[in-house]
Amino acid sequence: MEMKGKIALVTGGAQGIGKAICETLAAFGGTVIVSDLNLSGAEKTASELSDKGYTASAAEVNVADADSVKRMAADIRSQYGKLDILVNNAGITRDTLLMRMKDADWDAVLSVNLKGVFQCMKAVLPMMSKQRYGRIINISSIVGVIGNAGQANYAASKAAVIGLTKTVAREYAARGITVNVVAPGFIETAMTADLPEAIQADLKKQIPQGKLGQPSDIADAVCFFASDQAAYVTGQVLHVNGGMYMGG
Numbered sequence: 001m002e003m004k005g006k007i008a009l010v011t012g013g014a015q016g017i018g019k020a021i022c023e024t025l026a027a028f029g030g031t032v033i034v035s036d037l038n039l040s041g042a043e044k045t046a047s048e049l050s051d052k053g054y055t056a057s058a059a060e061v062n063v064a065d066a067d068s069v070k071r072m073a074a075d076i077r078s079q080y081g082k083l084d085i086l087v088n089n090a091g092i093t094r095d096t097l098l099m100r101m102k103d104a105d106w107d108a109v110l111s112v113n114l115k116g117v118f119q120c121m122k123a124v125l126p127m128m129s130k131q132r133y134g135r136i137i138n139i140s141s142i143v144g145v146i147g148n149a150g151q152a153n154y155a156a157s158k159a160a161v162i163g164l165t166k167t168v169a170r171e172y173a174a175r176g177i178t179v180n181v182v183a184p185g186f187i188e189t190a191m192t193a194d195l196p197e198a199i200q201a202d203l204k205k206q207i208p209q210g211k212l213g214q215p216s217d218i219a220d221a222v223c224f225f226a227s228d229q230a231a232y233v234t235g236q237v238l239h240v241n242g243g244m245y246m247g248g
Contacts, residue, residue: 001227003030007080008226009072010034011063011120012090014041016189017139020215021087021222026054028223030085035059035072037090063090063116064108073123083127085226088117088138088161098152106153113157114164121168125177134177135226138165139218142185142241158183162237169235178234180225185241188212208243 008025012018014036026032026049034049034056036042042058049056059075062068076083091113094105117138128134143151144158162181169179186192186203192212195203204210221240224230239245 001028001223001229003028003085003223003226006030006084006226007076007082008032008085008087009059009076009083009120009124010087010089011061011116012036013087014038014045016191017184017187017215017218018087018089019045020219021089022049022056024216024219024223025085025087025226026052026056028227030226031055031057031080033057033059033076035061035090037062063088063120064111066119069116069119069123073127076124077127082131083124084131084133085135086120086124086128086137087222087226088120088136090116091139091157093151093154095150095154097150101152109153110157110160113154114160117161117164121179125168125172128177129172129175132176134172134175135230136165136168136177136179137222137225138179138181139222140165140181140183140237142183142239142245144183145237145239145247146245165237166235173234178225178230180230180234181237182218182221182225183237183239183241184213184218185239185244186212187218188214206244207241211242213240213242 008030013022013034022032034042034046039060046056046058061072140161141158143155165181
C-alpha cells in the first residue's frame with residue numbers, strides 16, 4: 001500500500017486511533033498532516049513521526065468551526081498545492097441516558113462528529129476534484145449500526161456519517177474520488193483502559209474473538225481504503241470489530 005508522494009490529512013490525529021492512523025500512513029510513505037484541536041498534542045505526534053524519519057507536520061483545527069476548517073484547507077493548499085487523502089477521525093462523546101441528555105450535549109456531539117465530517121469534506125473536495133483524485137475515509141463506529149444505551153447522540157452521529165459517506169461517494173465517483181467508512185468496534189485505547197475490569201470482561205464476552213481491538217487494526221483498514229488497491233471501492237463500510245457485528 002504505497003503512499004509515497006501522497007499528502008494525507010488526519011483529524012483528531014494527536015492520540016489514540018488517530019495517532020495510529022498517522023503512524024501507519026507515514027510508515028507507508030505518505031506525508032501526514034496531524035490535525036487536532038490540541039495543537040501541542042498534534043505537534044508532539046508530528047515530532048515523533050519526524051524523529052522516525054517520516055514526513056509530518058501539525059495543524060490546529062476545530063472541526064466544529066467552519067472558519068477553522070477553511071483556514072486549515074487554505075494552509076494545506078498554500079503549502080502543498082494538493083491533498084490526496086482525508087481521514088475524518090475527530091470525535092467526542094457526551095454519554096448519558098436520553099431522558100437526562102442536555103441539548104448542549106446533543107449539539108456538541110453532532111457538531112463535532114457529523115458536522116465536522118461535512119465541513120472537512122466540503123473544504124477539501126475542490127482540491128480533490130481539480131486533481132481528479134482523492135481518498136476520503138470517515139471513521140464511524142459499531143455503535144452507529146447497533147446502538148448503545150447511554151449514547152443516543154454518539155450513535156446518531158455515527159449512523160449519520162454512514163449515510164453522508166454514501167451520498168458523497170455517489171456525488172464524486174466520476175471525479176476519481178472514493179469515500180468510504182471504517183467502523184471500529186471496541187478498541188483498546190486510554191478511554192477503554194479506564195473502564196473497570198468487570199466492564200472490560202463483559203465487553204470481551206460480547207466479541208467472538210474474545211479481545212478488544214488495537215488502534216493499529218483500524219489504521220490498517222484506513223490505509224487499505226486510502227491506497228490505490230481500493231480504487232474501485234467506494235461508498236462501503238468496513239467493520240473492524242472482532243466479529244461483534246457481522247451485518248452486511
